[in-house]
Amino acid sequence: MIQIPKGTQDILPSEIYKWHYIEEKLRNISTAFNYTEIRTPMFEDTDLFVRGVGGSTDIVNKEMYTFTDKGDRSITLKPEGTAPVVRSYIENKMQHDLEQPVKVYYITPMFRYERKQKGRYRQFVQYGVEAIGVENPLVDVEVISVAMHFYQSIGLKDIKLYINSIGDLGSRKEYNEALVNHFKPSIHEFCADCQSRIDTNPMRILDCKVDREHELVQSAPNIYEFLNDDSKAYFEKVKKGLKQLNIPYEIDYNLVRGLDYYTHTAFEIMSEARGFGAITTLCGGGRYNGLLEMLDGPSETGIGFGLSIERALLALEAEGVEIPQPEGLDLYICTLDDAARDKAAELLFELRKQNFAVDTDYKERKLKAQMKDADRRGAMYTIVIGENEIESNQVEIKNQATREVNTVQLDELANYLLEAK
Ligand code: HAM
Numbered sequence: 001m002i003q004i005p006k007g008t009q010d011i012l013p014s015e016i017y018k019w020h021y022i023e024e025k026l027r028n029i030s031t032a033f034n035y036t037e038i039r040t041p042m043f044e045d046t047d048l049f050v051r052g053v054g055g056s057t058d059i060v061n062k063e064m065y066t067f068t069d070k071g072d073r074s075i076t077l078k079p080e081g082t083a084p085v086v087r088s089y090i091e092n093k094m095q096h097d098l099e100q101p102v103k104v105y106y107i108t109p110m111f112r113y114e115r116k117q118k119g120r121y122r123q124f125v126q127y128g129v130e131a132i133g134v135e136n137p138l139v140d141v142e143v144i145s146v147a148m149h150f151y152q153s154i155g156l157k158d159i160k161l162y163i164n165s166i167g168d169l170g171s172r173k174e175y176n177e178a179l180v181n182h183f184k185p186s187i188h189e190f191c192a193d194c195q196s197r198i199d200t201n202p203m204r205i206l207d208c209k210v211d212r213e214h215e216l217v218q219s220a221p222n223i224y225e226f227l228n229d230d231s232k233a234y235f236e237k238v239k240k241g242l243k244q245l246n247i248p249y250e251i252d253y254n255l256v257r258g259l260d261y262y263t264h265t266a267f268e269i270m271s272e273a274r275g276f277g278a279i280t281t282l283c284g285g286g287r288y289n290g291l292l293e294m295l296d297g298p299s300e301t302g303i304g305f306g307l308s309i310e311r312a313l314l315a316l317e318a319e320g321v322e323i324p325q326p327e328g329l330d331l332y333i334c335t336l337d338d339a340a341r342d343k344a345a346e347l348l349f350e351l352r353k354q355n356f357a358v359d360t361d362y363k364e365r366k367l368k369a370q371m372k373d374a375d376r377r378g379a380m381y382t383i384v385i386g387e388n389e390i391e392s393n394q395v396e397i398k399n400q401a402t403r404e405v406n407t408v409q410l411d412e413l414a415n416y417l418l419e420a421k
Helices: 016-032 046-052 058-063 084-090 137-153 171-191 193-202 200-206 231-242 309-317 338-353 367-376 387-392 412-421
Strands: 043-045 066-068 072-075 102-111 125-130 159-165 261-271 281-288 302-308 331-335 358-360 381-385 394-399 405-409
Touching: 016 102, 016 125, 016 137, 016 193, 043 046, 046 058, 046 072, 046 084, 058 338, 058 358, 058 381, 084 102, 084 125, 084 302, 125 137, 125 309, 137 231, 137 302, 137 309, 159 231, 159 387, 171 193, 171 200, 171 387, 193 200, 231 261, 231 302, 261 302, 281 309, 302 309, 331 338, 338 358, 338 381, 338 387, 358 381, 367 381, 367 412, 381 387, 381 412, 387 394, 405 412
Parallel strands: 331 358, 331 381
Antiparallel strands: 043 072, 066 072, 102 125, 125 302, 159 261, 261 281, 281 302, 381 394, 394 405
16 A cells, blocks of 8 residues: 655645644734745755755755756755745845835745654645845844744744844854864764764754754853854844843854854744653744855845744644634535435535535435534534425524524525524
8 A cells, every 4th residue: 555655744634724724824924014925936956955055954965855857957845945035036136126125925835854753744834934135133023023923823822932143154254163173172072964064064063963962062152252243233132122022032052053044143932832742943043144145146135934834733732722623514405305406406506606615415315314414514504405395495494503493495595594604
């Protein structure tokens, strides 16, 4: 038997309402914060991620779904959304748009060849926002507030925002040198990845999943000491802005994020719920001031974040927050014979065209079984059609919850349902 690929999941009809609920929240919040949806292709030129995300990252080194297409091009299924959005911004010359920053969001599947674990999938759905074109700490605060507001609005309580500044490119350079001096003498104690990171991107050692607890990681130089005055001032303004919005945060000087393009603000939102599992990062993002130029674009800057719907759902589950169940059918039509089934087909189509959620029994079951089916489908009302009903052109409509019964003309059914809603 062919089975679903490892690290992917079917979202079954019985579960889909949870996704719709989250997606609707995200779309409404995006609209309120004035972010507009952007849809970029599911795959891109591999080079976009190699250059954009960075050659020293796990994403590029280990996790990309890369293949050669029939035209001999190297193609990669998108593992993240920032590089594609930035590519689109550059390609469509959005720096000339009158509205700046350009504020976009996406909800789209992403693909990473990762070790399967609770909360870690090879295909997951990421919601992300990007605000490109204005460098202003208030934009950073706004972006962070989108994510925090989302989690609060779905009812999560045990979440924590961690922030850091990794400074501008100048501060980063000095900091990287200090890290090399700190780690180099004992680098042999670290994993193979870290041994190469010391040459390619020493900051990533702080973010290593394997060596996280190593004492040298804990005692590593503090990035704050290496921030120049401008970077420090920028960070202070972000912190002030968060305080003003009453968004609590904690500073984590080791938070450097797993992608190469970050400068200044970096942040992650974690679930602190018991039983959430080992992977507790719900959301991650930050500012990327050099990325556009790295991709041959204008010298504009941006900030954004990504969060997966899968982990938001896991957090809800861990906190025991229920997602509201969708409403059932407005009406279920029970039928007694072939003529009634024909009549029902006609009625169903009429009512459905008027947006009523209605259904019937196609298995030609006994009336009692049809009634059971109506309840299973959460029908608010039922009617039974037989010879008499067709002849008199009227039916008894029953409220399934209260058991109240009324007589109604068949051509008045829609009005009756409308009033009852
Ligand atoms: P990221 O930290 O790689 O950042 O991913 C962001 C979020 O995507 C994570 O916090 C997590 O919720 C989710 N995620 C990542 N990998 C998986 C996975 N294998 N299974 C389930 N969920 C996952 C980025 O992708 C950046 N593009 C974020 C960003 C946008 N930075 C600036 N703009």
